[in-house]
Amino acid sequence: MDWLEVLFGPDQGTPNTAQFCVRALLLFFYGLLCIRVAGRRTFSDLSPLDILVAIVVGSNISRAMTGKAPFVPSLVATSLLVVLHRLVAMATVHSNWLAKFVKGEPTVLVRDGVVDRSAMRLHQLSEDDLLEGLRMEQAGAIEDVALATVERGGKISVLKK
Known part of the structure; x- marks a missing residue:
């Protein structure tokens, strides 16, 4: 040694x-x-x-x-x-x-244009954070969203109507 x-x-x-x-x-x-x-x-x-x-x-x-x-x-x-x-x-x-x-679970934030405020609080997301995530996924407004989810990695994924 x-x-x-x-x-x-x-x-x-x-x-x-x-x-x-x-x-x-x-x-x-x-x-x-x-x-x-x-x-x-x-x-x-x-x-x-x-x-x-x-x-x-x-x-x-x-x-x-x-x-x-x-x-x-x-x-x-x-x-x-x-x-x-x-x-x-x-x-x-x-x-x-x-x-x-280990990885967590995805959480729905918006379903059919309706925001789940309790899910946003759970993930400590503000309305501005949500809108930023929607814009990054090319969704202009909450009303245009069929489903927005905080994925296990923390990214917001969006399915438009």
Whole structure:
């Protein structure tokens, strides 16, 4: 293990410039590997689980690079988290209750031109937020909407009349 300390620097203390560069190089490729293992959806329409994993992976990589956390154990723990994320994502395909827990459920905001105010409060959406979502989907007015839904990723989808 002495060669690891020579290459990556001490777990406690400050690595030298060359060791920081070696850490940065390895962590760059390690971060790319984590993103590939976690899958593309981790950084598209983010679910709460996706957001959590993205934040923790970024934090772990940062702490490992700066020497604020032990290098190899940080990589192992981060790898475990990414693999666990992938396994949970695969399990949600086969389990509706797990998918609802992890990803949430879509909520109807507008049906046949009538706004559901309780659904808007539930998602902390103002009338301006709703109108913005409708405009982004090319719907000019609430009366033109057959169905508007807050999808699991937080985006408002619209079916026009």
